[in-house]
Amino acid sequence: MPRNDNIPAPAVRRLSLYLRQLELFHAAEVPTVSSKELGETLHLSDAQVRKDLAYFGQFGQAGVGYRVPELIARVRRILGTDRKSNVLLVGWGNLGRALVSYRGFAEKGFEVAAVFDNDAAKIGRTVSAAAQLRVRPVADMPECVQALGIRLGILAVPAQAAQAVVEAMVQAGIRGVLNFAPVPLHVSGDVAISSVDLAVHLEQLSFQLTTGTE
Amino acid sequence: MPRNDNIPAPAVRRLSLYLRQLELFHAAEVPTVSSKELGETLHLSDAQVRKDLAYFGQFGQAGVGYRVPELIARVRRILGTDRKSNVLLVGWGNLGRALVSYRGFAEKGFEVAAVFDNDAAKIGRTVSAAAQLRVRPVADMPECVQALGIRLGILAVPAQAAQAVVEAMVQAGIRGVLNFAPVPLHVSGDVAISSVDLAVHLEQLSFQLTTGTE
DNA sequence: TTTTGTGAATTGCTTCACAGCA
DNA sequence: TGCTGTGAAGCAATTCACAAAA
Structure with missing residues (x-):
């Protein structure tokens, strides 16, 4: 091997x-x-x-x-994508909604099997009627992670909430986090973090325009 | 200097x-x-x-x-972000809608000043009442790029349409493209491309789980 | 012939360690 | 003393080039 x-x-x-x-x-x-x-x-x-x-x-x-x-x-x-796996999403905002309906995840074998938010106005709202999926409070995460065998989580909450939420995710047993909040996250132990800062990508393009574009 | x-x-x-x-x-x-x-x-x-x-x-x-x-x-x-600049978006789907309302762009000085799609059912729909922004056909792009001094574009269309659309963007005068379609884009000349494949990021996390997580 | 897999050479990036300045 | 800026050293990644396999 x-x-x-x-x-x-x-x-x-x-x-x-x-x-x-x-x-x-x-x-x-x-x-x-x-x-x-x-x-x-x-x-x-x-x-x-x-x-x-x-x-x-x-x-x-x-x-x-x-x-x-x-x-x-x-x-x-x-890569570990030869089988389907459940992932969760935290943050039922504009970006979160778009990510749940993004087909690319399912095509790679990732199923968004649970959605969390701490906004009382959002909890209980239907995410997907077909999958009988509703927005749940973050407090439910540990139980949910356990029940659905979830290892990966997507973080799409506002910047100021991100650090607290990622700690809750790790506490709940999440082993890898795809972070969309534009802040550096600090986690204990061997949890993998991959951050995507959408604005930073535009900024990098902007830089390439100022120099002789490569 | x-x-x-x-x-x-x-x-x-x-x-x-x-x-x-x-x-x-x-x-x-x-x-x-x-x-x-x-x-x-x-x-x-x-x-x-x-x-x-x-x-x-x-x-x-x-x-x-x-x-x-x-x-x-x-x-x-x-980085060239000491002044505000206009950017355009092509693809008024789930992801496109989320990106237009994403605040992080404006915070870095990027204003989504025009939105395009080729779906007849979407053309003319209101993107933002406040900004008096409506979805326009891709054919309008050259004129729009010129009028608004746009240099950067965000590409959020389905994979099979991406190559044709990016060519239209370059033709219209766009100099840098932030691509969300999961395909490699080929462009002529000195146009900068930055690709973000959301599913690939999850896949990378999945890999880190299979090895001793770094 | 075509094309892989791989040591060796090369290029590029990061870290070290310290002179110089406030 | 505290900290930057930077050549030199060390390390990592890429490219080269070729033996071996089909």
Whole structure:
């Protein structure tokens, strides 16, 4: 079994992009791809693709390339998305609502199975009639995490509430948090945090405009 | 004038985080910060902070640190967010609606000044009564970009439409695109693209759970 | 032939450690 | 003394280039 750790973080990030592209190739019924083809669609060198994949195992066939369906299955396994999993969302605001109805999560096997908010006006509101999902108070989180086997949570609350809420999430047993609040979060123990600051991305584009755009 | 180029990309990304943190310090009326203090809140070393800032100029005072309001002004200048700017959004779906009402953009000086979609059922719908903003057809984009001096665009359309729409954006004169569609975009010329794939971020967290969580 | 997997070389980023300034 | 700015050192990631496999 190929071992993790001392795998470069950039390689892990790219692994998700390889999977996404492989799924596009698969939809187009392409049976095999070479590292060169895969790299070109993602603006990466063939050597980069091969080196990255080699961190996780030996998937290719010399002279042929990588068999698309097989590599998809293997990469999903590595990323832990070969099975469906339940996730929760905290923050039933504009962004939270959009994220619950975002189809991309379900396509990757992530089901938003519980929604929390601490605004009394929102608690009890119907999130999805089909899934019989309603907004629940944050106090219900520990029980819910346990009952539904939830490990990942999405945090979409206002900045000033984020630190307190993430602590409640960790307390409830959440092991990984996707944070949309524009503040750095501090957590104890081995909980993974991934932060997405939407405004920061625009800011980075703005910077690239001021210099010779790369 | 300190020169750009050969500034490491990671340093530019962190510059946005420094600014965000400096704004928090400023709100708390902290007059000066040292590289050590700034680094600690962001889990970075003091040397990293100093080296990063030094790529852009000499902002600190030996023995004192960095004066918060001054450094904020300087960093905004560098990032090009010292003035308000108009941006446009294409894709009036769930995500698009959430992004228009997202306050974080306005706080950084980005005003969503035009919204486009090609769904006939959506064209003409009111986006914001206050701003007298309505959904317009994509064909109106070139005229609108010109009239409002728009340089940045947010792309929130379904994956299969993304490539065609980004080409229309570039054609209309857009110079930087924040892309939420889970596909790689290919553009001609010196147009900056920043892609955010929400599902990929969850996938990365999932991976961290399978290994010894870092 | 084509294309992988991988050591070796190279490039780039981060950390170290300290001179210089307030 | 406290802290910045920065060359030098160390480490990490990418690219090169080629032996081996189909």
